[in-house]
Amino acid sequence: MEWEKFFEPYEQAVAELKVKLDYLTTGQVKSGTRPVESVTGRVKSQASIEEKIVRRHLHEDRLALDLQDIAGLRIMTKYIDDIYKVVELLRKRTDFTILEERDYVMNAKPSGYRSYHMVIEYPVSLYSGETKVLAEIQIRTMAMNFWATIEHDLNYKHGEIKPEMATKLADISEQTFALEQELSEIKEMD
Amino acid sequence: MEWEKFFEPYEQAVAELKVKLDYLTTGQVKSGTRPVESVTGRVKSQASIEEKIVRRHLHEDRLALDLQDIAGLRIMTKYIDDIYKVVELLRKRTDFTILEERDYVMNAKPSGYRSYHMVIEYPVSLYSGETKVLAEIQIRTMAMNFWATIEHDLNYKHGEIKPEMATKLADISEQTFALEQELSEIKEMD
Amino acid sequence: MEWEKFFEPYEQAVAELKVKLDYLTTGQVKSGTRPVESVTGRVKSQASIEEKIVRRHLHEDRLALDLQDIAGLRIMTKYIDDIYKVVELLRKRTDFTILEERDYVMNAKPSGYRSYHMVIEYPVSLYSGETKVLAEIQIRTMAMNFWATIEHDLNYKHGEIKPEMATKLADISEQTFALEQELSEIKEMD
Amino acid sequence: MEWEKFFEPYEQAVAELKVKLDYLTTGQVKSGTRPVESVTGRVKSQASIEEKIVRRHLHEDRLALDLQDIAGLRIMTKYIDDIYKVVELLRKRTDFTILEERDYVMNAKPSGYRSYHMVIEYPVSLYSGETKVLAEIQIRTMAMNFWATIEHDLNYKHGEIKPEMATKLADISEQTFALEQELSEIKEMD
Numbered sequence: 001m002e003w004e005k006f007f008e009p010y011e012q013a014v015a016e017l018k019v020k021l022d023y024l025t026t027g028q029v030k031s032g033t034r035p036v037e038s039v040t041g042r043v044k045s046q047a048s049i050e051e052k053i054v055r056r057h058l059h060e061d062r063l064a065l066d067l068q069d070i071a072g073l074r075i076m077t078k079y080i081d082d083i084y085k086v087v088e089l090l091r092k093r094t095d096f097t098i099l100e101e102r103d104y105v106m107n108a109k110p111s112g113y114r115s116y117h118m119v120i121e122y123p124v125s126l127y128s129g130e131t132k133v134l135a136e137i138q139i140r141t142m143a144m145n146f147w148a149t150i151e152h153d154l155n156y157k158h159g160e161i162k163p164e165m166a167t168k169l170a171d172i173s174e175q176t177f178a179l180e181q182e183l184s185e186i187k188e189m190d
Numbered sequence: 191m192e193w194e195k196f197f198e199p200y201e202q203a204v205a206e207l208k209v210k211l212d213y214l215t216t217g218q219v220k221s222g223t224r225p226v227e228s229v230t231g232r233v234k235s236q237a238s239i240e241e242k243i244v245r246r247h248l249h250e251d252r253l254a255l256d257l258q259d260i261a262g263l264r265i266m267t268k269y270i271d272d273i274y275k276v277v278e279l280l281r282k283r284t285d286f287t288i289l290e291e292r293d294y295v296m297n298a299k300p301s302g303y304r305s306y307h308m309v310i311e312y313p314v315s316l317y318s319g320e321t322k323v324l325a326e327i328q329i330r331t332m333a334m335n336f337w338a339t340i341e342h343d344l345n346y347k348h349g350e351i352k353p354e355m356a357t358k359l360a361d362i363s364e365q366t367f368a369l370e371q372e373l374s375e376i377k378e379m380d
Numbered sequence: 381m382e383w384e385k386f387f388e389p390y391e392q393a394v395a396e397l398k399v400k401l402d403y404l405t406t407g408q409v410k411s412g413t414r415p416v417e418s419v420t421g422r423v424k425s426q427a428s429i430e431e432k433i434v435r436r437h438l439h440e441d442r443l444a445l446d447l448q449d450i451a452g453l454r455i456m457t458k459y460i461d462d463i464y465k466v467v468e469l470l471r472k473r474t475d476f477t478i479l480e481e482r483d484y485v486m487n488a489k490p491s492g493y494r495s496y497h498m499v500i501e502y503p504v505s506l507y508s509g510e511t512k513v514l515a516e517i518q519i520r521t522m523a524m525n526f527w528a529t530i531e532h533d534l535n536y537k538h539g540e541i542k543p544e545m546a547t548k549l550a551d552i553s554e555q556t557f558a559l560e561q562e563l564s565e566i567k568e569m570d
Numbered sequence: 571m572e573w574e575k576f577f578e579p580y581e582q583a584v585a586e587l588k589v590k591l592d593y594l595t596t597g598q599v600k601s602g603t604r605p606v607e608s609v610t611g612r613v614k615s616q617a618s619i620e621e622k623i624v625r626r627h628l629h630e631d632r633l634a635l636d637l638q639d640i641a642g643l644r645i646m647t648k649y650i651d652d653i654y655k656v657v658e659l660l661r662k663r664t665d666f667t668i669l670e671e672r673d674y675v676m677n678a679k680p681s682g683y684r685s686y687h688m689v690i691e692y693p694v695s696l697y698s699g700e701t702k703v704l705a706e707i708q709i710r711t712m713a714m715n716f717w718a719t720i721e722h723d724l725n726y727k728h729g730e731i732k733p734e735m736a737t738k739l740a741d742i743s744e745q746t747f748a749l750e751q752e753l754s755e756i757k758e759m760d
Contacts, residue, residue, distance in 0.1 A: 417719065458719060458720060458723055521716075522712070523713070523716045526711075526713045529648060529712060534756065545759055552749050555749055562738065566724065
């Protein structure tokens with residue numbers, strides 16, 4: 001496996017999409033009221049891909065199809081309804097094709113995880129010509145990002161999250177979501 | 191008021207401190223368990239300074255002393271106790287002097303605002319020689335940052351926050367803090 | 381004229397194209413032998429556009445057509461023949477359309493200026509939908525860039541370049557080009 | 571040899587010094603007449619350090635003293651006299667100590683190489699406390715940078731530069747320097 005060569009189109013895709021998404025809501029409205037708070041991007045690490053190859057019995061020559069999040073972008077918003085404004089903006093774009101959308105905002109995963117996921121096909125111009133890569137865009141509020149970061153950290157620190165811990169985490173996710181819904185109501189008050 | 195010249199040392203200070211704080215916990219521990227999640231920096235806008243001059247009756251030639259947050263850095267952590275780890279790291283540094291510390295983490299403002307504030311004196315080398323500027327470093331968890339961002343946004347959108355809205359916001363801050371304390375306990379479980 | 385709104389698509393185009401051109405020769409060959417040495421980008425300043433409006437009697441509502449270099453990218457190469465390698469790479473891309481090419485490398489301007497110019501039409505996805513903007517890509521060797529930077533600086537410092545100065549500058553350009561051609565020969569020696 | 575840990579203070583030093591040198595002449599004069607054209611920085615690669623260990627019989631525990639250019643910064647100027655303006659500015663700074671200066675501008679190396687070299691001692695605040703690292707700052711005109719880049723490239727491509735090639739390169743360096751001196755005279759004309 002020539003990893004350096006393998007990662008090239010993904011690194012380029014993440015770099016290009018990071019810039020494009022940074023401009024997503026620029027110029028739309030006064031800066032203070034933009035739905036997008038911040039954007040981050042990353043290419044999945046070789047270690048993480050190798051771990052998935054083993055765990056999911058993947059074939060090396062099918063990685064580009066089987067792993068949809070090698071190129072990953074994340075958009076953080078202030079409010080829950082901003083997520084759907086961002087989704088609408090992404091659907092109108094002509095520079096990539098949306099292959100799949102999954103709404104884990106309204107339908108949280110059992111763990112408590114909430115985010116809106118979009119898998120896109122994005123064309124990159126390489127030295128060797130144009131190629132298309134898959135990329136995953138996650139759209140979530142700052143509060144959902146807070147919870148997901150903590151859950152990821154606990155998974156990392158403890159190897160695996162135990163049932164009691166998992167129950168508490170899912171509970172905290174629910175309570176956080178309730179607070180966010182309250183904030184949405186406050187926002188609409190005059 | 192020559193604003194461009196006025197802002198120069200602050201822009202330079204923010205750019206330098208942003209890099210320095212980005213490296214604050216690098217190399218300390220495995221990347222997955224770093225206390226610092228992200229760092230941002232900004233120079234206060236001219237409009238915002240002019241508004242404060244009027245509202246607080248400030249003298250233009252005393253701005254550098256009276257406004258301690260013209261240069262502003264913000265450090266986001268995962269957990270509450272990470273805030274104090276970061277504070278310890280900042281206290282050990284020799285490249286700036288800490289003038290003042292305020293703990294709004296354990297003693298929230300009446301609004302519900304939580305953060306640890308540090309005012310530092312930082313030397314910058316300008317074309318005209320070395321000068322010292324004040325800068326404010328805010329240290330807060332991702333959850334405190336979520337709340338503060340929403341509160342700032344509501345202030346911006348509504349001009350002023352009404353009593354009923356303020357009560358609800360303060361209440362949401364308390365509940366968020368309670369959830370964070372629960373997470374801290376979960377973190378210590380085996 | 382709403383300048384802020386006017387500049388938006390150009391700023392976005394320059395930011396996106398800067399990333400794309402930075403990756404132009406990545407992964408192609410060992411880094412030591414890449415034809416591209418560096419890439420820069422800039423949006424033409426408002427002052428410079430206003431000066432052109434006056435001098436060339438331009439209409440404000442035709443600026444996007446009449447000024448082809450509001451968005452400007454510059455690619456610096458090591459050797460003269462690298463310029464044409466880069467041109468070939470740009471012609472193969474599918475993410476923009478080339479409208480015009482001018483070879484001032486082999487046919488220097490009377491001033492001594494050498495560079496390869498390409499005007500492209502580039503699609504940007506704005507909040508309001510996709511729009512196409514013109515951008516100019518200049519491709520030149522480091523030596524040509526050295527000369528052009530000095531000539532620009534002298535123009536700026538002296539307001540206008542006097543005949544005697546212009547003659548000397550054109551002469552220096554010729555001598556620099558002769559040295560570059562010698563270097564190309566050295567490169568091919570075994 | 572724990573390379574990752576070894577490189578940390580150098581990476582931090584280069585990142586900090588890059589920002590500091592970017593601001594070196596900001597605000598001094600109108601942007602069009604700044605002596606500094608661009609600044610780059612890099613940490614020496616592990617491969618390059620290992621090659622030097624073998625070739626120069628270095629001890630691993632003395633690398634930080636024996637290799638003065640592990641952290642490297644480069645400042646490009648327009649004119650020859652700008653080099654000495656930059657040197658003066660660097661000498662006035664209080665955030666690092668200059669250990670050594672070598673003027674290869676007026677006293678070119680036999681190869682034809684021209685640059686002003688400065689070795690500094692720079693304090694970095696690490697997690698483990700303050701440490702001092704050596705860094706090399708090279709100051710050269712754009713034309714000297716053009717020549718040095720080509721010479722480096724030929725060395726890389728040919729393994730070693732043959733006598734005939736070396737003679738031609740040294741000759742081209744002399745001619746380039748003569749052209750630069752002519753430009754300096756043109757600059758002073760009215």
